[in-house]
Amino acid sequence: MQFRNLAKQYNKYRSEIDEAVGKVMEKAAFIMGENVSELEGSLSKYVGVKYCDTCANGTDALQLALMAWGVGPNDVVFVPDFTFFSSGEVVSAVGAIPVFVDIEKDTFNISPESLENAIELVLNKTEYIPKVIVTVDLFGLPADYKEVRAIANKYGLYILEDSAQGFGGTLNSKKACSFGDIATTSFFPAKPLGCYGDGGAIFTDNEEWHNAIKSLRIHGKGQDKYDNVRIGMNSRLDTIQAAILDVKLKHFDDELMACNANAAIYDALIKNPHVTIPTIPEGYISSWAQYTVLFDENERREEAMQLLKNEGIPSMIYYKKPMHLQKAFSPLRVNTECPVTEYVSQRCLSLPMGPFITEEDIESVCRVLNSID
Ligand SMILES: *Cc1c(COP(=O)(O)O)cnc(C)c1O
Numbered sequence: 001m002q003f004r005n006l007a008k009q010y011n012k013y014r015s016e017i018d019e020a021v022g023k024v025m026e027k028a029a030f031i032m033g034e035n036v037s038e039l040e041g042s043l044s045k046y047v048g049v050k051y052c053d054t055c056a057n058g059t060d061a062l063q064l065a066l067m068a069w070g071v072g073p074n075d076v077v078f079v080p081d082f083t084f085f086s087s088g089e090v091v092s093a094v095g096a097i098p099v100f101v102d103i104e105k106d107t108f109n110i111s112p113e114s115l116e117n118a119i120e121l122v123l124n125k126t127e128y129i130p131k132v133i134v135t136v137d138l139f140g141l142p143a144d145y146k147e148v149r150a151i152a153n154k155y156g157l158y159i160l161e162d163s164a165q166g167f168g169g170t171l172n173s174k175k176a177c178s179f180g181d182i183a184t185t186s187f188f189p190a191k192p193l194g195c196y197g198d199g200g201a202i203f204t205d206n207e208e209w210h211n212a213i214k215s216l217r218i219h220g221k222g223q224d225k226y227d228n229v230r231i232g233m234n235s236r237l238d239t240i241q242a243a244i245l246d247v248k249l250k251h252f253d254d255e256l257m258a259c260n261a262n263a264a265i266y267d268a269l270i271k272n273p274h275v276t277i278p279t280i281p282e283g284y285i286s287s288w289a290q291y292t293v294l295f296d297e298n299e300r301r302e303e304a305m306q307l308l309k310n311e312g313i314p315s316m317i318y319y320k321k322p323m324h325l326q327k328a329f330s331p332l333r334v335n336t337e338c339p340v341t342e343y344v345s346q347r348c349l350s351l352p353m354g355p356f357i358t359e360e361d362i363e364s365v366c367r368v369l370n371s372i373d
Contacts, residue, residue, distance in 0.1 A: 001352055001361050003314040004190050008356040020243040033239030039246055047177040049203045051210035054237035055217050058164040058186025061200035063090040065160050065182040068212040071096050075131040076122050080110045081322045081338040083136045087162050088323050100324040102338040106279040108138045112147035118336050119155050132158045137166025137176050140287035145179045168192045168256045168287035177203045192287040195241040258355035259288035269366035274300050291353040298346045300372055307368045316350045
């Protein structure tokens with residue numbers, strides 16, 4: 001069994017994708033070809049924001065956003081403790097200070113209470129300046145934007161929505177990538193909307209930031225690539241990847257529906273009092289980047305992984321190590337407590353998922369899970 005069956009996906013769209021890639025090869029416009037701006041138009045329309053700028057990957061997308069805001073030394077960026085490394089890496093990369101914030105036990109997303117405590121701590125106990133809240137739409141579920149936006153307004157902070165896993169999710173019918181002042185996503189192959197290599201995108205309604213990002217992604221260009229008005233990056237989406245994404249975006253809503261149907265099958269078949277299925281609060285739809293369950297004890301998770309492995313079923317621990325324990329961030333300049341992240345990272349397990357997993361496969365996974373006592 002595959003953790004996410006990308007080969008099956010390619011087989012289904014093969015003729016369309018091969019044709020789209022073939023056209024790029026014939027035109028030989030490999031860098032910033034027509035497909036790139038076409039895709040940016042389709043993506044901004046899909047999400048419902050004014051501007052979309054693609055770039056080389058989801059990590060650069062986050063960094064470009066921070067650069068467009070001029071975030072740097074002495075600025076604090078609040079980041080969930082339970083996320084992929086990039087969400088905090090980019091903060092240190094621009095010289096700013098990541099402060100890690102605990103999560104909610106049911107949604108795995110940033111805890112508004114822990115966030116406000118961390119902001120107060122920085123304001124009262126340090127000389128640093130709070131600037132940005134990174135919200136991560138973890139495993140496909142948008143964060144609690146009602147609460148987080150109220151906190152952002154109260155303290156005058158920007159929200160940077162890291163929706164690398166969230167693209168396609170919704171909250172009250174509003175799409176992920178439309179909640180942040182700037183939002184980003186990743187087209188890494190295994191993400192909800194993946195290409196066949198690396199890729200990323202940045203979304204905003206703000207024209208000034210959009211213009212800054214367009215410049216920053218091409219060496220801080222002014223009039224053209226050889227007129228450089230700021231220090232930027234080389235971070236563009238390949239035309240070939242844009243052509244592939246053009247095709248995949250057309251099928252994306254069908255894939256989302258299939259993922260939600262598959263999640264419902266998991267929900268119905270998991271019947272083990274030691275295993276908690278994912279919580280999707282009222283008004284939310286997940287894009288199901290991951291289907292992640294929570295065991296009541298670490299030992300049961302270890303047993304489950306071993307039994308699954310014996311059956312040839314892959315499973316993954318996202319994420320084993322809380323951000324505040326990553327060596328790369330030590331010594332931390334601001335220490336916070338993140339007990340929920342520590343609890344969850346010991347007990348979470350992500351199961352095979354995606355639009356192309358079969359009902360039989362889900363049944364096999366659940367049979368193993370239900371056998372653990
Ligand atoms: C994958 C991911 C990223 C980084 O995306 P890349 O395209 O791999 O650089 C950032 N944040 C989160 C939460 C992710 O899952």
